[in-house]
Every structure is written in C-alpha cells, then in structure tokens.
Amino acid sequence: MSVRRLADASVQPASFAFSAENAIWAQHTINKYPEGRQQSAVIPLLMRAQEQDGWVTKATIEYVADMLDMPYIRVLEVATFYTQFQIKPVGTRAHIQVCGTTPCMLRGSEALMDVCRSKIHPEQGQPNEAGTMSWEEVECQGACVNAPMVIIFKDAYEDLTPERLAEIIDEFEAGNGASVPTGPQNGRVFAAPATGLTSLTDETAVLKSTRDQAAAAAKTSD
Ligand code: FES
Incomplete structure (x- = not known):
C-alpha cells in the first residue's frame, strides 16, 4: 500500500x-x-x-x-x-489502480504491476511523460473472486493476465478506453465459476411447478 x-x-x-x-x-x-x-x-x-x-x-x-x-x-x-480519491494529478486518459491484496497477489498482481512499471512509469503515482497514464497499488477492491484485477477510474477489469492488461493500457493510451469491455476479461460471466456452473445447473428442475408436474405424471403412471 x-x-x-x-x-x-x-x-x-x-x-x-x-x-x-x-x-x-x-x-x-x-x-x-x-x-x-x-x-x-x-x-x-x-x-x-x-x-x-x-x-x-x-x-x-x-x-x-x-x-x-x-x-x-x-x-x-x-x-x-479512500483510494477512490486521487490526491495527486493522475493520467488524463487512465489511472490504473492495481489491487495488491492477498487474493490478487496470489493470482499474479505483481506481474500486473510489472506491466505498469514498464509501460507507464517505474514508480507508482508518477504520470508518464505525456501525462496521459499513471498507476498505483491499492487495497482490496471487493472483486477477489475475479482476481487479479484493476480499477480504471470507476470501472473494474478482472481476471487479468499481464498480456491482457498490456492490451488494455494500449487502448486507453490510444484514447479508446471506452471501447474496452469492463468486468471479467476471460469470458467468465460476472463472478460465476470460471469453468461453468457447479450448482443450480438447471433452475427449472427445482421449481415447484416442475415438481408438481413430476408428481402428477407419477400418479398417472400408477
Ligand atoms: S484482493 Fe483484489 S479484489 Fe479483493
């Protein structure tokens, strides 16, 4: 921090x-x-x-x-x-807040910070030469399921790899930040399991109407 x-x-x-x-x-x-x-x-x-x-x-x-x-x-x-408040001048196109708390750290946040160091500035809190980009490490942003993640202004970019973060930085630097999809970057749906649902895989199966139909069918076959 x-x-x-x-x-x-x-x-x-x-x-x-x-x-x-x-x-x-x-x-x-x-x-x-x-x-x-x-x-x-x-x-x-x-x-x-x-x-x-x-x-x-x-x-x-x-x-x-x-x-x-x-x-x-x-x-x-x-x-x-609150790290939502920038108390120093930040990049005009993007200020990248990399979560460095334990779940994100275990999932590779240090590698994300290396990307920021090499593409933006070796020191956090220092805008790049053009003043367009800056970065800093922050504490948990509440999206640990989708670690590692970053916040850029009001949006979260989750399930990141160093390669994907590098692409996102390039998009913001080019002024195309608005076109980058927010949320998980690996196809995951919100915070659902990354490999697909493991429970409630068929919501209709647990409905009362489905149970009633099954009971009626069983009665008819008796
Ligand atoms: S530890 Fe990174 S979002 Fe919670």
Missing part, C-alpha cells in the same frame, strides 16, 4: 470552486440530509470535485470543508483514506 499524502505544494492550485452547474448539484445534495447531518455529503462532494478537475487538491478539501462547516482535517482524513 502506498502512503497517501497530498501532492507537493508546487502543483497545488491556489483555489477551487465548483462550476455553476456543480454548485447547484452540491447544494441539492447537501439538502438531502437531515438538519445537522450535512457533513454526510462529504464523499459525494469530493467525488464531484474530482470529476470536475481530475483530482482532489488541497484547495478542494478546504472548499468542501467550508461548505459543510467541517474542520479541514476531517475532510483531509476522508480524502486520504
């Missing part, structure tokens, strides 16, 4: 403000919460700010804290805890 600290002061913008449209959305979001519970809007507001500017800056954290009447440290805690 990488240490999560705010980006260097040299890259921090002086200020942050929601666009007019996002400011209306933010106020509407805050109003959803009961009186006295407006701080519950901290995660959606930080996420909207990230979607607007690409990453969460120090100014963003202070702006959101002031909006919700929270101490800056409380919003900093949220932004630095």
